[in-house]
Amino acid sequence: MSLPPQGHEFAPPYRLLLGPGPSMVHPRVLHALAQPLLGHLDPLFLGLMNEIQARLRATFRTDNAFTIALSGTGSAGMEAVIANLIEPGDRALVGVNGVFGTRLATMIERQGGVPLRIDAPWGDIIPLESLRDQLTRSAPVKAVVLVHAETSTGARQPLEEVGALCREFGALLIVDAVTSLGGMPVEVDAWGIDACYSGTQKCLSCPPGLAPLTMSPRAMEAIRQRRTPCHSWYLDLALIADYWNDQSRAYHHTAPISMLYGLREALRLVQAEGHEARCARHQLNSDALLAGLETLGLLPLPSAGHRLPMLNCVTLPDRINDAAVRTQLLQEYGIEIGGGLGPLRGRVWRIGLMGESSRQAHVLTLLGALEQIVTQQGWPAQPGRAVQAAIDTYTSSQLATRRSA
């Protein structure tokens, strides 16, 4: 067996990450990741875990005792919630209007559950009336499962009234907030969400590797009442709860120490900015980006009122060469944006303005680069118009702020 050459330390170039995740990471978070390790039962580390729980409760806007950062990416959060709450034979209503709803239906099936799909066209939302109709027809249903921010289409699922509806029918409400948490309101307690998971690599702007997760007392009771133990040992939340619980601290698996340092710092940044200011920043940068893209003929896929501020999904005019533009953006400008998935492949771009990626400078840089590229490709674009439209959005927002002050 021959050894590979010794090579050099890996030194990735600086990229502007404006895709569907991972997002840009603040230097303070990178610094936290590089700190010396502690043992996972060291009192200092246990203190850090308690602090992360408190900060996550504030971020999820909940008092749920069971609020943790699960090991693994957002998908681990998704699988943990389904594997713990859906038992063989359980029926679950699941909204399917994109990639992540489709995955949730698959996961429910793999747990032996019965996914009752409510399909909607990609880019649309699942209407409240459809949920009510299906619940009336299909009772009893163990859970209703919805994706708050469908990253494959840019659609924003309204949730304000779903929790009350679920309670009427005795169903748990499970919500995927992987892309929404940290960029738009996610009100776990006020909206009556029973299980909510997220990921670190989207609007929390931490590298991928942890899944923030919170469960209501109702959801924890459903886990205690299981007829059979959770089929996944690693993701068994009853066992994991015994490690996060300050009274027991029973070893289950070694916590990803450095990732938790990073998450603590990322949550400190979220809290320093403030909930409302952070949501407003995401909205303003999205508005400015969309104003610029419109001048290039790129219009949002979801209808007004159902658009995500952190994931701007725009449809491409026929003659644009999707792959060529994205390659040029990456190779010449160091900017990453996302293409379409599944049926939207080649038909949309997904431009992420998540967490640290959601900055005015990034919006203007991207629009400037896109204008150059599409002009080179013979598109009828007026150089400077897209950037100007975005600047106008920022200016009128400043004027509005000053007038109201």
Ligand SMILES: *Cc1c(COP(=O)(O)O)cnc(C)c1O
């Ligand atoms: C990204 C994403 C996931 C999966 O997260 P990973 O970190 O890629 O595992 C799940 N749901 C939604 C809505 C997402 O955007």
